[in-house]
Structures are given as C-alpha cells and as structure tokens.
Amino acid sequence: MIPHTDALERILAPLNATPTELLPLTEAAGRVAAHDLKARLQNPPADVSAMDGYAVISGFSPGTTLTLVGESRAGAPFHGQVTPGHCVRIFTGSLLPAGADAILIQENADQTGLSVVARERPRLGQFVRRAGQDFGHDDVVLHAGTRIGVRDIALLAASGHVWVRVHRKPRVAVLTTGDELAMSGDPLPPGGIVNTNGLMLAALIRAAGGEAVLLPPCPDDPEAIADTLRAQGTADLIVSVGGASVGAHDHIRAALGLAGFESDFWKIAMRPGKPLMHARRGPLACLGFPGNPVASLVCGIVFLVPALARLGGLHDTAIATETARLGASLPANDLRFDHLRATLTAGPDGVSVATPFPKQDSGMIRLMANADALILRDGHAPAAEAGSVCRIIRLSSLGL
C-alpha cells in the first residue's frame, strides 16, 4: 500500500496535455485555453461617457449656460469639436467628443431647447471612462491552462477574439468487467447487479470536461479483457472497473499483463478505494478502479478528475477543499486516508457543518447520491469532537 498522494503523483507525472484544436468562441465555454490570449482591441475603445448627460470642457462655474451643439450616441458619435461654452448631449458608453474633458450628468443640468444650465462645477475627467482603462492592446486577458468561463466569453469577444485555441477533450475509455454485471435495462443474470459504474463514470468524465467512450463490458476473462485493452489505440486514458470481488481484479491485472501494460502499483492506503491500480503501456495509462460504486466515485474524484485536468491542459490540477466543522464526533482513524460521505448545512459562524452519515458502508449508493461532501481524514488521525475543524471536498464544486 502506498499513500494516495504518492499514487496521485505517479499517475499525473507522465500525463501530457492533449493536442490543441481551434474552436469558434461560441463553442469555447468550458474548454481550456492552450495559449495566452492578448487583447486585440482595448476597452473602452476610446474615451467614453460613464453616464447620461452632457460632454463639456470642465472649469466653468455653477449657473453657467452652455449651448447644445450636437449629440453623441452609441454607434453615432459627434464628429465636431467641443469648444468653451458649448456642450454635446451624450449617453452612457458613447464616445467623448474631441475637446470635451468631463461629463455634466443630466441630473445636474436643466435643458431648455439648445440651452443647458449647469448646476455644478464639473471636475476634469469626471464620469469619463478612459480608453483602455479596463484592458489595453496586448494585455493578456486569458492565460494558457485556464478553463474558459461564461464571463471569459464576454472578455474574449470584447478584446477582439473570434477563435480560440483549446486543448482537445481528453478521451477516456471506460471498461467495466464482471460476470455479474448487466447493462441498465438488460436482463440480470442470477445474483447479478446493474452495471452502475459504467454510466456513472461516463457522466463523471463528461462533467470533468472529458469525452467518455463506454466500452462493451467484459466477462471475467483475462483474454477478452486484454483484447479490449489492446484495441484502445485512440484513448488518452483507460479506466477499468473491477467486479465486486477480489477475483475480478486479478483478471484485470492478468489482462493488463497480456496486453503489454506494466504495473506501477495496485494498492493504496485510502478508504474507500484501497484496490486502486495503475499500469502503463507507452504513453497510455490504465487506472483500475474497484467495482464498488462508492469506491469508484471516490477514486474518480481523487485520481480521475485531476488526471482529466492534466490531460485537458489545466495548469491547476488540485481538487479544491474547504474548511468545515464536524457535525458529529469521529473515532480515531486507522492507517488509511478516509473520505467520509457527509451532508453540509450552514453553520452559525459562516463555516459549513459537515455531518458524516452514521453508516459509511461503501455499498450505500443512495447515501453517496445524497451526500453533499466528503470529509477528509488523514491516516492515523486522532479522534475528533463534534464542532472541531475538518477539511472537506464539496461535491457540487466539482459538478458532481
């Protein structure tokens, strides 16, 4: 058994980001930028008004009457020059006319025909948004290795980008094995169960930005499994999922050997998820997950989500954790790093309260589905009182 942190390092170290592809901005949300994007346009594009009012030359006294000589609207700027004693009607976001250096807001002006009486002394530059004050030409507006969010779409459009170079979605093949498994809707064999892991992991891979290839399930037959493994030439990663018994994992280890994969490790000091395997054949890695859906989910969060991040080109592969308070006391932990399924509620001091389910049996799929968080417990952690501080993974933060 190796520590799960060592296991993660050994899984991530040899992984490389996928090649890039070009996408129109309309398709780029959620994808990872493959290079720094520099602004081709500045914002504001020129000096513009921050308010509705009148473009003026500052410095006159309250009570001064100005002559209205034109209008600057969005898309219809004023083309003349503002001179002392003159003003131009202007609207938020419209271009500041040449000569003007301040905005007299309409709330502080009285207009009658072409006469505008100022009720204040405008300061130099007031309510003017300076050209480029948001971003200037060549400013890096998005960094390589970051995920493009909804707001970045606005920023990239405003800075003149139409196309974005992104990393191709990592392609992960999911291979479930076990004589006992039936795909959802297919007839169940005697003593059999539904193949929940295949659909769950495919959904997890998609939620984490990957492309899932659900392979036809294999029986507990190393030759059949090896044949399927050999056929995965275009996957960036394989996840195999064993049956519920130790025997099934032996089949996968044998199959990996037959298919030319070299074993790295196959047991980690973690709960649930002890029988995690890692094997490689050239650039292709195979992660072997336990067949228990709860253990499979936890391995998915701890190892597969970071692996997808690395393959997908994200610079930050760490899973975000948060501080919480325990909603119940916990006994001392054994040597395995633990992930307790828990609910979250708002605490009185603004810190969330994480209450572990009394039953942590990893066969409880419903409790897994109803959990809000995983409480993280170090190996050999001492007993902890209710109310004490703990670390958690908030499952919704991963879109899971």
Next chain:
Amino acid sequence: MIPHTDALERILAPLNATPTELLPLTEAAGRVAAHDLKARLQNPPADVSAMDGYAVISGFSPGTTLTLVGESRAGAPFHGQVTPGHCVRIFTGSLLPAGADAILIQENADQTGLSVVARERPRLGQFVRRAGQDFGHDDVVLHAGTRIGVRDIALLAASGHVWVRVHRKPRVAVLTTGDELAMSGDPLPPGGIVNTNGLMLAALIRAAGGEAVLLPPCPDDPEAIADTLRAQGTADLIVSVGGASVGAHDHIRAALGLAGFESDFWKIAMRPGKPLMHARRGPLACLGFPGNPVASLVCGIVFLVPALARLGGLHDTAIATETARLGASLPANDLRFDHLRATLTAGPDGVSVATPFPKQDSGMIRLMANADALILRDGHAPAAEAGSVCRIIRLSSLGL
C-alpha cells in the same frame, strides 16, 4: 423603481415548467426530473457479503474447524445450503448462501485445503449487507424537480431505471440591439463595439441548463425589433439587450408595444441593472437587460438563472448565497441593492474573505471576468468595516 425582490417575484410567478421529454439515462445528467422515481430494484438485491471471507452460521467458538463446501462469487452464487460445521468461500458483494448468517473475514481464518480454522467467534449478521438496506423496492430515489447529477445516474441505474422523464430544456431567444454593435469578427462601425452580450448570455443560458437561440442583432429601429419579437413563437422566454444608451431602451419599449407585449415594470432599485424591463404577451415573457455587459451579467444571475430554473422545472429557484467577511471597508449604500464584484480568499477561521475591487465601474469587463463573487448589499445598508460579515454569491457555484 421597484425592489429587485419584487421584480423577481413578478417575473417568476407566471412562468410554467416546460413540457416533459423522455431521455435514456446516459443522456440525463444535468437535466431536471419531471416525476418522482421509485426504485424498481432494491440494493443490495439480496443479503450479500460486505467482506472477503467465509459464509458461516454464527455461534461457534474460536478454534472451530469448518469444512469448505463451495464458493460464492459475484455472478456465480453458491446454490446449496450452508449447514453447521460447513462454510462457503465468499467475496465482497457476493450473495450470502442460504443458511449462512454471518461472514468470517479471511483475516481471521486459516484455510488448508478444505479445512478452515476460525480465529474468532462470528457475531450473528456480522459483515452481512442486508437486502434493501441501501434502498428498497418503491423507495423514492429521486424527487421530481431536482437536477439529475452524476451520482444520481448511478442511483437510477442501480434502482432499475433505463429512461427518465425530464423537462425539455427551456429555449431562450437572445435579441441584442444597437447600431453600435458588431458581432465578434465582423467589421466594427465608427465608434462601435463588439456585441459581447449575445455570446455571454448564450453561454450563461447553456450553463444554466437552457437552450440559447442567438437572434440576429437588430439596429435601433423599433419596427425591425418588433418584427423579430413577433417571430419568436417557439421561445419559452426572450431576453432583449439594449445598447449602451438610454435611447436604445426606448426603442425596445416601443418595439415591445408594437409587437403586442404588455409592460410590467422597467426600472428596479438595483445596481448594476437599474433599467431592467419585464413585459409579457400571453405566456411569453420578455426580459429587457441593460446593454452594459456587467449589468447584463448581474441581471442574468439575479433574474435569468432563476427564470431558467422555474421554466426548467426545478422546485428550488433560489440562487445560493454564502457568508463571507469583507476584505475592505465599504461606505454606506444608497437606495439601490448592490452587487459588488469581488475576489475570494480563504480566511483564517474558515470563512471566505470577499474583497471588492476598488473600481466598481460597470464598464469593467475584465474585472467582471476575474471576479470570484458578488458581494450583496442591501439598499441603505450602513457603512461596513473590513472583517465584518457579508453575504455573497460565489460565481463558480453557478458554473459562471
């Protein structure tokens, strides 16, 4: 001006959930269940072992030698009956054979050929997962009006569901208007700007579970806008986005009138986002957003995301808020409810620190893109010291 909470109620009240459609479970992640889903299978399907070991009849003394009479593997149960003095090799998740009532774990047994010597006295029921202890037949495993997550896919598969009735994705038409706008990549008119709102709102709608229809932008011409509004027969909602000037909004109000929409309100006590409009024609609502991208985003979060939730069939339409501490002092607020763009950092006591950007100008698209949160400030809120408690919307919690 009406309070933004009243505005939200008036927008949501007349909205109905979209009709349902049937999806295979593989396509259901992220969708909203349209009816309660009851388990058709129970989990575990029968009494199964929670460990690798031997199925036994409890009650014998440590040192007892049992005779191995068979094996129960996943997918290959033992079909005989366990009798006193006998045992059956068993693996995690495999069916407990008839007669057996406990598991002797392999760590507490010594096997030599068909002889198994017990080193403990197994308790009745130990390491047995009872049939249905996770969920039983007809238990509701997923409630109508909840979003189907990755883990629910596992739960639905395990409980025997192959198809799911979900609400159709709400279809939102996005109509941007303004003579100054050019679509990303198109030539800019003089004094023009890129149409950032169209792409941003389309991405926001998709991130919130809707289907976005990006309409061709309209010039500042009420007749042209009205023609486009009249053509939106299949949309569940229209969002129009004004130009940067007040003039543009007048065009939209005129166009809404021409197209037979009845105005509900058109100014709210909120910043940014004061010139929010709401108009309806029969079952179809139109939300009129300000043209400023920052105001447009905030209106998207405060009104459009809840509207999509209601249209999409979610029972809970509220935007989640969190407690944080201010990272900087704030002056007293005026009458408008405020949404300050802010960064979040981890605080020493487990409460996040929300630090507002010094510049809250709603023209700052880059600051909007770089914000982690919106700090919520009530109208007329008194000045607040750094370190005091505040409410925030964490933008990543909305996938934005």
